[in-house]
Each structure stands twice: as structure tokens, then as C-alpha cells.
Amino acid sequence: MRIGIVCYPSHGGSGVVATELGKQLARRGHKVHFISYNLPFRLDKFYDNIYYHEVDTPTYPLFKYPPYSLALTNKIAELIRYEKLDVIHAHYAIPHSLCAIIARDIAKAPELRLVTTLHGTDITLVGNDPSYRELTKYSIEETDGVTAVSKALWKETIDIFDIKKRIEVIYNFVDVKEYTRQSVPEVDIASGKKQIKNIIHISNFRKVKNIPNVIKIFHLISQEVDARLLLVGGGPEECVAKRMVQQLQLEDKVLFLGKQDNIVPLLSISDLLLLPSKKESFGLVCIEAMACKVPVIASNTGGLPEVVEDGVTGFLADPDDYQKMAELSLRLLQNSGLHEEFAERGRRRVVEKFNAEKIVDQYEKYYRSL
Ligand code: GMT
Secondary structure (H helix, E strand, O other), X not given: OEEEEEOOOOOOHHHHHHXXXXXXXXXXXXXXXXXXXXXXXXXXXXXXXXXXXXXXXXOOOOOOOOOHHHHHHHHHHHHHHHHOOOEEEEEOOOOHHHHHHHHHHHOOOOOOEEEEEEOOHHHHHHOOOOOOHHXXXXXXXXXXXXXXXXXXHHHHHHHHHOOOOOOEEOOOOEOOOOOOOOOOHHHHHHOOOOOOEEEEEEOOOXXXXXXHHHHHHHHHHHOOOOEEEEEXXXXXXXXXXXXHHHHOOOOOOEEEEEOXXXXXXXXXXXXXXXXXXXXXXXXXXXXXXHHOXXXXXXXXXXXXXXXXXXXXXXEEEOOOOHHHHHHHXXXXXXXXXXXXXXXXXXXXXXXXXOEHHHHHHHHHHHHHHO
């Protein structure tokens, strides 16, 4: 098939899933065309069967805001004609889905199939805002196929937008050959003491990630065990985190590592992942961690209970209950046997349920069914 993938190129779950899906489809012989305003960060080298089309948004003094959505629509229409695409897969409803719908009309290609994958914030935060609500509902109803990354997101979408259309749940995935625990001797040495516990949090540091509770959980953990906190990623709540770290005098124990392209080495030296998000449709980082044998302490919201089995591959608690999350963390950190069981089961669960091979089969089958 000739497949166009429209996605956000930056660090963030939806862009990562879109890029990894494109890479896997290209490996299977499909021609994959990425359309975005920047090269997706995971397209780090030349891949056979992958093409990248950059959207340029010319501006003019009259335009208060650069009209990216229009430039994107134009680019998609051009590609539909020139590359004779069979499928356009839009990741994130706003504005990608609508741009693809209009582009199909412009290119007069009714046989082209449009697929939208809903990732979470496009529905629960952005799409639900009255300024975008009508548009989001229309996009969902007018694309040929819609998928959601968890049952929780599927249900939320139907409830919020009163959608009658069938929405297929296709879970996120990782390449389990790439995401596997590695030996990272140079980082182990840098930690000075091997027995120190590494607690990791990886996110875009938005409010929804509940960053203050990451720090509070770690603060309680660090009173009982020798530990340090690795904070990976960056965003608006970073300054909140820095202030709390200072107030709690944790400067020696918390490392702000910024955005990282390759997180496997960091996960490989980690003992626990914290994700106390207020909302989370899936939590891609949980399967990345579990694949690297890192148990997860997360909140019991959204799609997280579908990803992390409570008491089996990690523990779940109310996002506000940081004390319970700290207690559960310590239960794993202070019992190496239990920790190992959770770590092994986490890896097994990802291999069985969230494995790229299996999930990409589902997407391929879904395209063909349309
Ligand atoms: O985590 C974020 O806020 C970024 C956001 C995105 O659009 O990249 O993530 C959403 O999509 C990911 C990939 O499907 C999911 O793993 C995240 O759970 C989801 N984020 C939220 O629902 C808050």
C-alpha cells in the first residue's frame, strides 16, 4: 500500500507511535510518506520505503497566526495526486484529520481511505474545548476508520461526542528487540554506588502529568532508601519541579536530564517508573519501561489499568494519593525478590500484548478492511 502518515514530529506519544508504525510498515514493504512540519525525531536515519514531506507555512503580515492547517491540507492534496496514496493515517484528530478530509475532496480521490487514531489529549483536552468540539466530532464522523489507543479512550470519546460510529481499539506498541534491558556500565559507574535505586519519570512536564506528586513520592521514598530521581523530558511544569526540589532540599538526589532521544539506556539503569498522571489515555512510557524490566507505579486513571496490571507488573493508586504511591514503591524497592517478579512479568506482558509485530498486523488488517 501507499500510506501517508500525518503526525506531530516532536517528542510525545502520538508522534512516537506514528513514526514507529511507519517504520514497521515500511519494513513490510509498504511505501510510507510522512507529512509534518519537521522531520519526526525518531526518523533519525535513512530508511528504505520511507519518504518525508515537510510542510512549509509561508506567512504574510496580514496573517496574525501562520495558517499551518491550510498549508498541511495543500500538501496532503498534492501528495494524494502525485503519490497516488491508498491510505492517509492521521495521528491526533486536531487538525490532521480534518486536513485529510478536505484534501481528499480537493484531490477528488473518493477511493482514498482515511484513518484517524485518537491518542488522548486530542479528545480529552483539546477536542473537548468548545473552540474545537464541533470540528473534532465532524472529523471522527467523516473519516472512514477511527481507532483509539485504549478502551478507556474509546469510551470517553463516545461519551463526550455522542458518537455512534464504530471505533476500533488498537493498543500502542514497542519494538521489543529495541526496547530491552541493556548493560550500561558507564552509567552504573557514574552513579558511584551500585546499590543506589534509580527512580525515573519521563514526560512532557505538562500539568496533566502531576509533576508535584512525582517529587512528593520521591521525597518519601528517599527518606527510606538510598535513591535518586531521573527526570527526563521537559515542559511547563519543569520550574515547579525545580522549586519543589529546592524546598525539599533534594538537589543532590534529583537529576534534570532534559529531552532524550534514546531512553533505553536510562530505563536500563532504572528500578522504578513513576507516572502519577491525572489523565492518561494509554501511557506509552509504561510499556517502554516494562519492556526494559522496570516496574511501574502509576495512577488508576484512563487507560493505565489496561496497560499496567495492578499488583502484577506494577501498582496503581489514585493520582492524588502520593503517600500510597510512595508506600507501594517502597514495597518493591525493599524486596528484591518481589521486584524481580514484577520486572519479569512486565517484560512478558509487553512481549505478549504490546509487541510491534502483533499490533502492526492489526493496523494492516484494519487498513485492508476499509
Ligand atoms: O502524554 C502526552 O501528553 C502527549 C500525548 C501525545 O499526544 O503525544 O500523549 C497521548 O498519546 C500517547 C500515545 O498514544 C498516550 O500514550 C498518552 O497516554 C496520551 N496522553 C494523554 O492521554 C494525557
